[in-house]
Amino acid sequence: MVTAPPLLAKRRKSASWTQDPEGVRRDILAVARAEFVENGLSGARVDEIAAKTSNSKRMIYYYFGDKEGLYRAVLEEAYARIRAFERSLDLAALPPREAIATLTGFTFDYHADNPDFVRLVMVENIHHARHLATSTKISVLNLSAIDMIREVYERGLADGAFREGLDPIDIHLTISALSFYNVSNQASIRQVFGHDMAAPEARERRRRSAIETVLRMVCR
């Protein structure tokens, strides 16, 4: 028989502590991302997230309101990150061909290096992007990616390297598809073909193939 813990001698952290709301938020968000990415929105358990946090479940509700609020915060953070990544690209200095190759390579790497992001986008698409739609922090923004491509494409047209009649969105979709699919469908590809796309050699081969495919699509 284990005696019940003293009910009144509790309520004590290690001596003294400092308030660190941002730290708590970050901690919860990181744990929550891992859970949502692993189990989806319906599959994730608030109790499980709370247990893996250094705080209690109460804090989750205090900071994020409810499970969906927490999920939305995770989603917003993930989109903020990839936006920051896109902004960090500077293609203007490169000649068109190299610019497209670089963009494709970086996009491919971002997806391969951030399977969490890919899986979160999958989860969100299963939910028909309902939370993307209602989030005020997201929306608008991603047009910068298209603008970047448009700029490079027009330079490529001007110097005769690229062929006419392409739509920047179409180029973007092709780059995204070739970057996304290997990661999103990694598990079923492994089951069906026995290929581990996460293995360094397979990944590198696929990366080269993606870049070459996009170049062949765009160039004359």
Next chain:
Amino acid sequence: MVTAPPLLAKRRKSASWTQDPEGVRRDILAVARAEFVENGLSGARVDEIAAKTSNSKRMIYYYFGDKEGLYRAVLEEAYARIRAFERSLDLAALPPREAIATLTGFTFDYHADNPDFVRLVMVENIHHARHLATSTKISVLNLSAIDMIREVYERGLADGAFREGLDPIDIHLTISALSFYNVSNQASIRQVFGHDMAAPEARERRRRSAIETVLRMVCR
């Protein structure tokens, strides 16, 4: 106050009825597919599936054992269908270029016409293809798709239409990626770019782009 229905005067279908286990199975499977596709494995509710069936929840457990068994059956049926589709393709009669173009077009159309299949594969990948792995009915089979591509590719090499050094799996992955992504990420694409990939014109443009991209990848 509503009086309770008579407890002993129940148990009656319309006069007489015939046993139709296969019909019941099909009915349940169709409803279950819709539910799993819409809400994922964790999000789907057995009670909801039962309610939309013309039978009771009891039948689901009678025929499929448990929720996972039902999900596995749905998954197996979906894979059986796409296998049948692949077998129905006859590329041997076509010259290599046309064969690849046809394969890409048909694959694109299959995905666009069967978003349920695409979403089911997404759900399964979120679960790390665990059910694909344990299902005895699936596995093996999909190598035929690769063999088909290999055959066409070798003919294309022989008659000089295709360039050397490509891997049939790589070709397959490219075709799949370009067919899958527009459907799997339809919702987030619409949110972020305002483009509805399911609209006939957008779909047709993307289809042509996919075929051209694959041809440019493969041809000399």
Next chain:
DNA sequence: GACCAATTGAACTATCCAGTACAATTGGAA
């Protein structure tokens, strides 16, 4: 050092939900 607002903890609740018990009914074989 007192007070207030922000922050935190533990136990609790109401609901949902997968799965079951058990009896009843039926089709078909003998």
Next chain:
DNA sequence: TTCCAATTGTACTGGATAGTTCAATTGGTC
């Protein structure tokens, strides 16, 4: 007709789970 095995319906259960209650503690401000 009788009987058994295959089906089917109703009501129920036990556990999981999102979210709440309420009191307590703390940091910072005056």
